[in-house]
Amino acid sequence: METPFWASYIPAWLASLVLVLLSLCHHRRRKLNLPPGPKPWPIIGNLNLIGSLPHRSIHALSQKYGPLMHLKFGSFPVVVASSVEMVKAFLQTNDVTFADRPKMAAGEYTAYNYSGIIWSPYGPSWRHARKLCTMELLNAKRLESCEYIRREEMRLLLKGLYESSGQPIVLKDHLLDLSLNMISRMVLGKKYTGGTGENEIVTPKEFKEMLDEWFLLNGVVDIGDSIPWLRSLDLRGYVRKMKALSKKFDRFLEHVLDEHIARRREVKDYVAKDMVDVLLQLAEDPNLDVKLERNRVKAISQDLIAGGTESSAVTVEWTISELLKKPKIFSKATEELDRVIGRERWVEEKDIVNLPYIESIIKETMRLHPVAPMLVPRMTREDCQVAGYNIRKGTRALVNVWTIGRDPTVWDNPNEFCPERFIGKTIDVKGHDFELLPFGAGRRMCPGYPLGIKLIQASLANLLHGFTWKLAEEDLNMEEIFGLSTPKKYPLKTVAVPVPRLPLHMYSH
Numbered sequence: 352m353e354t355p356f357w358a359s360y361i362p363a364w365l366a367s368l369v370l371v372l373l374s375l376c377h378h379r380r381r382k383l384n385l386p387p388g389p390k391p392w393p394i395i396g397n398l399n400l401i402g403s404l405p406h407r408s409i410h411a412l413s414q415k416y417g418p419l420m421h422l423k424f425g426s427f428p429v430v431v432a433s434s435v436e437m438v439k440a441f442l443q444t445n446d447v448t449f450a451d452r453p454k455m456a457a458g459e460y461t462a463y464n465y466s467g468i469i470w471s472p473y474g475p476s477w478r479h480a481r482k483l484c485t486m487e488l489l490n491a492k493r494l495e496s497c498e499y500i501r502r503e504e505m506r507l508l509l510k511g512l513y514e515s516s517g518q519p520i521v522l523k524d525h526l527l528d529l530s531l532n533m534i535s536r537m538v539l540g541k542k543y544t545g546g547t548g549e550n551e552i553v554t555p556k557e558f559k560e561m562l563d564e565w566f567l568l569n570g571v572v573d574i575g576d577s578i579p580w581l582r583s584l585d586l587r588g589y590v591r592k593m594k595a596l597s598k599k600f601d602r603f604l605e606h607v608l609d610e611h612i613a614r615r616r617e618v619k620d621y622v623a624k625d626m627v628d629v630l631l632q633l634a635e636d637p638n639l640d641v642k643l644e645r646n647r648v649k650a651i652s653q654d655l656i657a658g659g660t661e662s663s664a665v666t667v668e669w670t671i672s673e674l675l676k677k678p679k680i681f682s683k684a685t686e687e688l689d690r691v692i693g694r695e696r697w698v699e700e701k702d703i704v705n706l707p708y709i710e711s712i713i714k715e716t717m718r719l720h721p722v723a724p725m726l727v728p729r730m731t732r733e734d735c736q737v738a739g740y741n742i743r744k745g746t747r748a749l750v751n752v753w754t755i756g757r758d759p760t761v762w763d764n765p766n767e768f769c770p771e772r773f774i775g776k777t778i779d780v781k782g783h784d785f786e787l788l789p790f791g792a793g794r795r796m797c798p799g800y801p802l803g804i805k806l807i808q809a810s811l812a813n814l815l816h817g818f819t820w821k822l823a824e825e826d827l828n829m830e831e832i833f834g835l836s837t838p839k840k841y842p843l844k845t846v847a848v849p850v851p852r853l854p855l856h857m858y859s860h
Contacts, residue, residue: 383741383743384739384740384741385421385740386416386417386419386420386421386430386737386738386740386742387416387417387419387420387421388412388416388420388421388422389412389416389422391422394425394426394578395577396422396423396424396425396426396427396577397422397423397424398424398425398574398577400412400422401424401572403833404831404832404833405572405725405833406724406725406751406753406754406833406837409431409433409725409749409751409754410433410751410753410754410757412431413431413433413751413754417433418432418433418434418436418437419432419433419434419437419737419738419740420433421740424572424576424577424747425574425576425577425578425579426577426578426579427453427577427745427746427747428743428745428746428747429746429747429748429749430737430742430747430749431748431749431751432748432749432750432751433751433754433755434754434755434758435755435758435761435785435786436738437737437738438750438751438752438755438785438788438792439785440737440738441729441737441748441750442750442782442785442788442791442792442793443792443793445735445737446793446794447732447794448731448732448733448735449729449730449731449732449748449793450473450729450793450794450795451472451473451729451730451731451732452465452469452470452471452472452473452727452728452729452730453576453728453729453730453747454472455470455573455576455728456573456575456576456582456589456590456593457470457568457569457570457571457573457593457835458470458471460590460593460594461565461568461569461593461596461597461600462650462653462654463646463647463649463650464646466644466646466647466649466650466651467480467647467650467651467653467654468481468484468650468651468654468798469569469654469658469727470727473732473794475640475641476641476647479639479640479641479643480647480651481794481798483630483633483643483651484651484655484798484799485798487629487633488626488629488630488655489798489799489801489802491801494801494802494805497536497537498700500533500536500537501533501700501805501806501809502699504529504532504533504536505529505810505813507529507532508525508526508528508529508810508813509697509813509817511525511528512525512814512817512818512847515847516847516848517846517848518846519823519844519845519846520823520844520845520846520847521842521843521844522667522668522671522842522843522844522845522847523664523665523668523838523839523842523843524559524842526663526664526667526668526810527559527562527660527661527664528555529664529806529810530659530660530661530663530664530806530810531555531558531559531562531656531660533659533806534655534656534659534660535656536625537625537626537659537802538625538626538627538652538655538656538659539607539625539626539627539652539656540611540624540625540627540628543606543607552602552603552606553599557599558603561596561599561600562656562657562661563838564592564596565596565600565657565835566657566661566834566835566836566838567832567834567835568589568592568593568596568834569834569835570723570833570834570835570836571587571589571833571834573587573590574586574587575589575590600653601649604649604652604653605649607627607652608627608631608645608648608649611627611628611631612631615628626652626655627648627652630643630648630651630652631648634648655799658797658799658803659799659802659803659806661722661838662722662803662807662836663803663806663807663810665720665722665836665837665838665839666713666716666717666720666722666789666807667807667810667811667814668838668839668842668843669716669719669720669839670712670713670716670811671811671814671820671843671845672827672829672839672843673715673716673719673720673768674712674815674820675820675821675822675827675845676768677768680712680768680770681815681820683708684708684709684712684815685815685816687706687707687708687709688706688709688812688815688816691705691706692706692816697813697816697817698812698813698816699809700805700808703808703809703812706812707774708774709808709811709812709815710773710808711770711771711772711773711774712770712811713804713807713808714770714773714778714780715768715769715770715772715773716768717780717787717789718756718762718787719756719757719768720831720837721752721753721756721788721789721837722789722836722837723752723789723791723835723836723837724751724752724753724833724837725749725750725751725752725753726749726750726788726791727791727795727835728747728748728749729747729748729749729750729795730745730746730747730748731743731744731745731746732744750788750791752788752789755785755786755788756787761786762786780800780804781800782796782800790803814847818848819847819848820845820846820847820848821845821846821848822844822845822846823846824844827843828840828841
């Protein structure tokens, strides 16, 4: 063997030791049984195979290389699970192993340096934040106590649609107003974006644009996340946009926290009225295992606002789009509403359990149009084996729910919108049925799914029960854009016509 050039600069015994170690490392790498996948290029790995819609690019690759696939994104190994069995191996059998998050620019710049729920690495801080959400902020009792808020905001949505009757509207704007106002009142205590005065910290239009950009930037494939030595160049300008967006959110959230703190100081024995109040109250607890600092309060609040707003609006918009293509399904849904609810009142949250076809329509939309088609990336905490293949510690993991929703071995006619496939089935969206995981599963499942599903169910049911819908344009474009969520590329423009049998005053106050 030819002696390496560096051997002359170190003692012979040390050179021998280095050569032995290098040989062992090479042997170990050679012996690793990695999942199948395309051969990576130098430096970029397989990034050349990923297009503007990564979930579709990865879907095409999975059809060639199988349900467990190994890729290289720059210098980082990536594994992709694209079948029910492989996803179950990631999120159930090896859930703890796959519970970490990769360090990506979005988590650093838009999530207060990984301080929130979404991007926080697995550990005490994340466990504490998740416990706060499930036990304190989004438990069943609190959601029930806030039902009056959701009811009031639903009435305002219906009122707005009545007022625009017969006129073309961008449906997503109305849906975002609904979910943003609901979430703002529940999390922040009031609609900070609902007024028009000079003291308004951000306008509704600006805030919706901020949310859209937040979801886009949290899902982009940034070259610096895959090739770290290129991050400082910010070749596509994503980091610059993330920093600018972070400043906008921080200005808004600082204003919110200052108002809440001032209010708490003015009232003796103050009782928490919203989720930010609860977080600030917990931050004062000296017995907490993990200190709840100001930035973490802002990060968790931001996650609650963003997650609760976008997912419901995107899902309902996709649902109405699909129903406009399938008039028979639309008619079947309204027949169920007429039969169960009647023609004298609107739909309330408690009615949903008696509307199995409406629930099936929502599940079918989540199958074909999952809000997060690849879920949020995970990362392995230690070496493990899946299906006999070696997966190394630090490997990034993608859960490809978009492909599972189109798997012909799981679904008959998978490309058809057919809610009937769920009738009589016990498949739900709570993370137990790996055929349908719109909110994920396991430890890192979205903690806000109980609220999200309530918003989707109630808003869709009332839109179908109280209005007839027709397209404002001839073409129904079903293209999408990719981010942390996957909304329609071209917002749905519709005309809402109120059904005369349901005057607005019948909606309960």
